Amino acid sequence: MRTASIKRKTEETNVEVELNLDGVGTHDISTKVKFFDHMLATFSRHGFFDLVVRAEGDLSHHIMEDTGIVLGEAFKKAIGGGKVESEKREKTMRFGYAIIPMDESIARCAVDIGSIGGEGRSYTVFEADFGKERVEDINTENIPHFINSFATHASFTIHVYARGENEHHKIEAIFKALGIALDKATRIEERK
Numbered sequence: 001m002r003t004a005s006i007k008r009k010t011e012e013t014n015v016e017v018e019l020n021l022d023g024v025g026t027h028d029i030s031t032k033v034k035f036f037d038h039m040l041a042t043f044s045r046h047g048f049f050d051l052v053v054r055a056e057g058d059l060s061h062h063i064m065e066d067t068g069i070v071l072g073e074a075f076k077k078a079i080g081g082g083k084v085e086s087e088k089r090e091k092t093m094r095f096g097y098a099i100i101p102m103d104e105s106i107a108r109c110a111v112d113i114g115s116i117g118g119e120g121r122s123y124t125v126f127e128a129d130f131g132k133e134r135v136e137d138i139n140t141e142n143i144p145h146f147i148n149s150f151a152t153h154a155s156f157t158i159h160v161y162a163r164g165e166n167e168h169h170k171i172e173a174i175f176k177a178l179g180i181a182l183d184k185a186t187r188i189e190e191r192k
Helices: 034-047 060-079 142-154 167-186
Strands: 003-009 013-020 027-030 050-057 095-102 105-112 123-127 157-163
Touching (some): 013 060, 027 034, 034 050, 034 167, 050 060, 060 142, 095 167, 105 167, 123 142, 142 157, 142 167, 157 167
Parallel strands (some): 027 050, 123 157
Antiparallel strands (some): 003 013, 013 050, 095 105, 105 157
């Protein structure tokens, strides 16, 4: 099974992530940031990743950033990152995409997980204008920051494009699209 368990403790946060890429979407999330918990649960459910996240810290910005870091490291490890060649990494699909509507909002996400184990290239494109600085209990600027932290530490390329009028719907569509795109990209292809 492709699993990983990663812990990170700093002066600002304490984050633990357990990931099973070959799961069914079960999740147990507690970050002390309710809307972020909801988004990570949505990501897990639609990506069919079993995910446990325990995070606490001084500020929601630090919690979201460090959760992105640890989740990225967990994906890299579960897929078979690092310099040692891995059959589980070589047989992954590599690319994935999703276009997800949620009422009046729509999000598109495309991912390339192919750079893990190589030069460690990562890249993030995030194009979604938010009309409000806050949604529920988070600052909207933390959404692209989380995705960039995740992509950087997973060594993934992630493109996200979203539009809509309701910020909650827009962000939820983004997390669903990211989960579905990563589910496709991490699937094992026996023809490879």
